[in-house]
Amino acid sequence: MLIPLLLSLAFAAQAHAGTKNPDTLVYAAYWGVDTLDPGWAESMAPLFNIYEPLVDYDGAGYAPTDLTGRLATTVPTRQNGLLSADGRTYRFPIRKGVRFHDGTPLTPEDVRYSLLRFMLTDRPGGPSASLLNPILGMPSTRVDGKPADGVFEKAAKAVRVDGDDVVVTLDHPFAPFLSVLANFGRVVSKSWCATHGQWDGKAETWLKFNGLSREASIPVSSANGTGPFALEGWDAATERLILVRNERYWRRPARLKRVVILNVPEFNTRKLMLLAGDADVIGVIPAQASLLKGSTGVEVLENLRKLQTPAFLAFTVAVDTAASRLVGSGKLDGEGVPPGVFADPDMRLAFAHANDYAAYVRDALSGHGEAFGGIIPRGLSGYRPGPPSHAFDLKAAESHFRRAFGGRLWEKGFVMSLVYHQGYEDEAAALRMLKKNVESLNPRFKLEVRAVANATYSDWRTGRKMPLTLTSWTGDYPDSHDFAFPVLHSSGAMSKLMGYANPRMDALIEEAARTPDGPARAALYGRIQALFDQDVPFAPITVKTHARVQRSWVKGFVFNPAVHGEPYESVFYDLYKAE
Numbered sequence: 001m002l003i004p005l006l007l008s009l010a011f012a013a014q015a016h017a018g019t020k021n022p023d024t025l026v027y028a029a030y031w032g033v034d035t036l037d038p039g040w041a042e043s044m045a046p047l048f049n050i051y052e053p054l055v056d057y058d059g060a061g062y063a064p065t066d067l068t069g070r071l072a073t074t075v076p077t078r079q080n081g082l083l084s085a086d087g088r089t090y091r092f093p094i095r096k097g098v099r100f101h102d103g104t105p106l107t108p109e110d111v112r113y114s115l116l117r118f119m120l121t122d123r124p125g126g127p128s129a130s131l132l133n134p135i136l137g138m139p140s141t142r143v144d145g146k147p148a149d150g151v152f153e154k155a156a157k158a159v160r161v162d163g164d165d166v167v168v169t170l171d172h173p174f175a176p177f178l179s180v181l182a183n184f185g186r187v188v189s190k191s192w193c194a195t196h197g198q199w200d201g202k203a204e205t206w207l208k209f210n211g212l213s214r215e216a217s218i219p220v221s222s223a224n225g226t227g228p229f230a231l232e233g234w235d236a237a238t239e240r241l242i243l244v245r246n247e248r249y250w251r252r253p254a255r256l257k258r259v260v261i262l263n264v265p266e267f268n269t270r271k272l273m274l275l276a277g278d279a280d281v282i283g284v285i286p287a288q289a290s291l292l293k294g295s296t297g298v299e300v301l302e303n304l305r306k307l308q309t310p311a312f313l314a315f316t317v318a319v320d321t322a323a324s325r326l327v328g329s330g331k332l333d334g335e336g337v338p339p340g341v342f343a344d345p346d347m348r349l350a351f352a353h354a355n356d357y358a359a360y361v362r363d364a365l366s367g368h369g370e371a372f373g374g375i376i377p378r379g380l381s382g383y384r385p386g387p388p389s390h391a392f393d394l395k396a397a398e399s400h401f402r403r404a405f406g407g408r409l410w411e412k413g414f415v416m417s418l419v420y421h422q423g424y425e426d427e428a429a430a431l432r433m434l435k436k437n438v439e440s441l442n443p444r445f446k447l448e449v450r451a452v453a454n455a456t457y458s459d460w461r462t463g464r465k466m467p468l469t470l471t472s473w474t475g476d477y478p479d480s481h482d483f484a485f486p487v488l489h490s491s492g493a494m495s496k497l498m499g500y501a502n503p504r505m506d507a508l509i510e511e512a513a514r515t516p517d518g519p520a521r522a523a524l525y526g527r528i529q530a531l532f533d534q535d536v537p538f539a540p541i542t543v544k545t546h547a548r549v550q551r552s553w554v555k556g557f558v559f560n561p562a563v564h565g566e567p568y569e570s571v572f573y574d575l576y577k578a579e
Contacts, residue, residue, distance in 0.1 A: 018553070018579055019553045019577050019579055020277040020278070021577075022577045022578075023257035023577075024256065024257060024260060025258070025259045025280050025281065025554070025572060025575060026259075026260045026262065026273075026278065026279045026280050026281075027045075027261050027262070027279070027280065027282070027283075027568075027569065028264040028269075028270045028273050028274070028281070028282045028283065029262065029263055029264065029283045029568065030263070030264060030265050030270070030283045031263060031283070032239045033046055033220055033234075033239070033241050033261065033263075034214065035214055035217050035218065035219065035220055036050065036218060036220050036223045036231065037212075037217035037219075038051050038114075038184075038186040038188060039114075039117050039121045039128075039188075039212065039217070039218075040121065040123055040126060040214065040217035040218070041127075041217075044564060044565055044569065045569030045570060045571070046223075046231075046241060046243065047186060048227075048565075048571050049227050049228060049229040049259070049571060049572050049573070050101075050223050050225040050227045050229060050230065050231060051186035051187060051188065051223075052070050052071050052186060052187060052227050053071065053181055053182055053183070053184070053187070054069075054070060054072040054092050054111065054166075054181050054185065054187070055067045055068065055069055055070055055072055055178055055181050055182050056069075057182055057560055057562060057563065059558060059560075067179070067182060070095075071095050071098065071111065071226065072092035072093060072095065073093045074092075074093055076090045076091055076178070086173065087170075087173035087174075087516075088171075089167065089168070089169045090168045090170075090177070090178075091162075091166075091167050092111070092165060092166045093164060093165050094106070094107075094111055094164055094165065094166060095250070097250055098226050098250045099226065099250070100189045100224050100225065100226055101226070101231075101246060102189070102192060102224050104191065106187070106189075106226055108161045108163075108165065108166050109161055109190060110187055110188070110189055111166045111187050112161050113188075113190040113193075113201050114185060114186065114187045114188050114190075115135075115166075115168070115185045116156065116159055117188070117193070117198075117201075118131055118184060118185050119131050119132050119136065119141070120141060120151070120155060120206050120209070120210060121199070121209050121210065121211075121212040122140060122142070122211060122212070123213070123214075123217075124211060125462070125493065126212075127184055127476060128141070129491075129493075130180050130183075130184045130477070130482075131180060131184060131185055133174070133485075134170050134171065134172070134177050134180065135158050135159070135168065135169075135170055135171060136151070136155060136158065136171055137171030137172060139491040141210060142210070142211070147210060152203050152206050153203075157169075158171075172514060173514050174513055174514070175479065175513060175514070175515065175517060175521070176478075176479030176481050176482065176513070179477040179479050179562075180476075180479075182477060182562075183476055183477045183562075183564070184476065184477070186225070187225070187226060188218075188224065188225065189224050192224045193218070196218065197216075198218060220234050220236075220241070221234045221236075226249075226250070227249075228245070228249050228251070228253070228254040228572070228573045229243040229244065229245060229246060229254065229259060229573075230243065230245075231244075232244035232258070238262075239263035240260060240261070241260070242258060242259070242260050243260075244257065244258050245257050245258070254572065254573050254575075255556075255574075255575070255576035256572060256576060259572050261569075262279075264279075264282075267288055270283065270284075271291075274292070274295075274298060274549065274551065275295060277297070277551060279551075280551045280553070280577065281548070281549070281550040281551075281554060281570075282550075282568075283569075284547055284548075285426065285547075286302065286365065286366070286368035286544065286545060286546060286547045287365070287366050287426075288549075289547035289548075289549050290302075290366060290368075290547075292549050297551055297552050298550075298552065299549070299550050299552045299554070300547060300548075301548040301557075301559070301567065302368070302545070302547045303368070303545045303547075304545060304559050304561070304566075305543070305546070305561060306546055306566070306567075307377045307379075307380070307474065307561045307562055308377060308472055308474040308475060308544075309375050309377070309473045309483055309487060309540075309543075310372045310374075310375075310388075310472060310541055310542055310543045311430070311470060311471070311472045311540070311541040311542060311543075312470070312538035312539060312540055312541065313351055313434070313468060313469075313539040313541065314468065314471050314497075314498050314537075314538050315342035315347075315348050315351070315467075315468055315498060315536075315537060315538065315539075316342060316464050316468065316469070316497075316498050316499060317340065317342055317343050317499035317500060317537075318339050318343065318464065318499045319337070319341065319342075319464055319465065319466075320339070320463055320464045320465055321336075321338070323463060323465055324460070324465035324466070324467075326416065326418075326419065326465060326466055326467060327339075327417075327467060328414075328416065332409060332412060332414070333412060334412040334413045334414065334415075334444060335415055336414065336415050336416070337414045337415070337467060342468070344405055345535075346400040346401070346404040346405075347400070347404045347405075347409075348536040348537070348539070349390065349396075349397075349400040349536055350397045350398075350400035350401045350404060350438075351397075351438070351468070352390040352397075353390055353391070353392065353393045353394070353396040353397035353400065354392075354394065354397040354434060354437040354441075355388070355390075355392060355434065355437075355539050355541060356433055357387070357388060357392060357540070357541045357542050358371060358387075359392075360429065360430050360541055361542050363429065364425075364426050364429035364430060364433075365542070369542040369543060369544045369545055370542060370543055370545070371386075371387040371388065371542055372385075372386075372387070372388070372542060372543040373386055373387055373388035373389050373390075373533075374386075374529050374532075375483050375484060375487055375488070375528075375529060375532060375540075376480045376483055376484070376525055376529070377483065377543075377561075379478075379561075380479065381479075381480045381517055381518075381521050381522045381525060382480050382512075382521070382522045382524070382526060384529055388539070388541075390533070394437060394440070394441065397437070397438070397441060398442075401441060401442065410442065413442060413443075413444020413445055413446070414444070414446070415448075416447055416448075416467055416468070417447070417449075418431045418434070418435065418447055418449050418450070418468055418470075419452050419457060419460065419466060419469075420449070420450075420451055420452075420457075420470060421452070421454055422453050422454070426544075427470050428449065428451065430470055430541060431449045431470060432449050434447070435447040461497060464497070464499065469498075470541075471494065473487055473493075473494060476564070477562065478561075478562040480512070481509070481512065481513045484509045484512065484528050485509055485513070488500070488509060488532060488537070489505065489506050489509045489510075490503075490505075490506050491506075494538075495537065498537060498538075500535070500537035502531065502535060505528065505531055508524060508531065509528060512525055512528065546567050546568075547567065548566075548567035551577075553577045553578060553579055554575060554577060555576050555577065555578050556574040556576050557570055557574075558574070
């Protein structure tokens with residue numbers, strides 16, 4: 001049904017020189033867009049193209065030295081005097097002559113408001129901690145569910161306007177701060193937000209917007225940034241988002257006139273759209289990309305490595321057995337598992353050794369991955385190559401199972417369910433391999449593999465109803481801290497979900513974040529990963545490689561592993577279509 005819909009679009013142009021709709025790029029994704037609020041959403045392609053940050057990545061680079069000014073004219077450094085000697089105060093000269101899509105001029109006050117709004121809205125589980133931690137020294141604006149004392153006053157003092165500049169003073173030196181700003185704190189119009197039901201910037205009203213819900217965020221039908229594309233339309237019924245070129249953009253206008261983003265969950269439909277030229281780029285997993293190699297007029301870019309951790313078996317330390325349907329009886333009686341099934345380190349080690357990661361890469365991913373035992377991606381400080389420290393070894397797995405719970409688990413056995421996202425067959429394959437290996441050791445061990453919808457999976461995970469999950473972490477910005485902190489710090493997003501906490505780990509992660517890049521920082525991440533091997537809160541499986549599939553008439557794409565959504569989505573500014 002989507003193909004005729006595309007052909008009926010009002011802006012459809014006659015193909016010339018063999019290129020369909022030469023001024024329009026159509027991207028067929030397999031997920032939808034639910035908000036365009038840069039203070040609520042995680043990074044995504046529409047946001048990158050509508051809203052701009054103070055500093056941005058330069059081309060395909062993603063190291064701190066590869067940044068360039070965007071709405072700030074200059075990247076602050078100690079050498080140019082815009083970064084203080086103690087590494088805490090950053091001065092950003094704001095670019096003049098920039099206008100929002102509604103025609104109003106960008107001001108330093110808009111920038112200040114945007115940074116404050118990003119921090120103070122602070123939705124549960126959202127991205128605000130990326131700026132709250134370095135600027136205010138806290139992971140959240142709330143303590144035990146209530147607003148912390150003095151939060152607004154501290155934020156207002158830390159982010160201020162000084163003439164044509166915005167000055168940000170950090171709570172403590174934080175090496176990746178500029179990299180954080182390249183993804184987060186994208187600039188919105190203060191006056192536009194206030195007239196569209198958002199926070200008005202006043203001290204007495206911020207609490208109304210703290211813990212911002214999706215329903216109260218800027219809806220997907222509204223947007224007003226300074227970027228190269230503006231929102232032209234959103235069709236909720238067909239989940240079609242249309243972006244149009246910003247003709248008044250302060251840089252050279254984009255070469256594309258429009259971008260259409262569609263949610264097309266079924267791969268065969270996306271494939272047919274691509275082959276017919278009705279989609280220019282489609283979302284794929286690597287195995288699907290392989291099916292399109294050699295197709296006429298199609299380009300397949302393979303073995304692209306994003307900034308991400310390996311896929312993990314993540315162990316929940318304290319399962320909510322009273323609410324969970326996945327733990328049988330909820331007791332160590334041979335008919336279920338107790339709440340602390342993975343609080344026992346022998347259980348974690350047993351599952352880690354039952355993890356045949358080489359077979360997973362070979363059979364489930366068709367070779368599109370590599371065994372990897374660390375948490376720091378290739379190219380960042382502290383990267384550790386090589387396979388997981390806990391090798392696939394069923395004899396070792398049996399030994400740990402026999403010791404778990406003082407030997408009672410081996411005698412009684414257990415029943416437990418493992419779940420995966422519906423439609424994610426690579427996840428299913430990993431869990432089925434694990435089931436086969438674990439059950440081969442003892443006939444009393446029973447694992448069930450189940451598929452659930454994404455919404456159910458999310459609910460069960462946040463409610464600690466799943467004893468074991470298959471997960472990974474894709475970085476929000478290109479720095480080792482964004483992998484160590486969320487995964488292993490007691491305040492991190494993943495570790496909080498699983499109940500992992502180790503004060504020694506917290507101290508090492510905090511010390512590394514304050515240490516400039518160099519040998520000393522790399523050594524700290526070495527110690528962090530050694531403690532990770534010892535505690536085994538997660539069992540690494542493999543790092544997937546990714547693929548981009550596009551029509552060969554799409555030009556200008558440069559893969560940047562630090563940009564969310566790539567290689568499927570992308571920054572559209574440099575793209576164009578030509579034979």
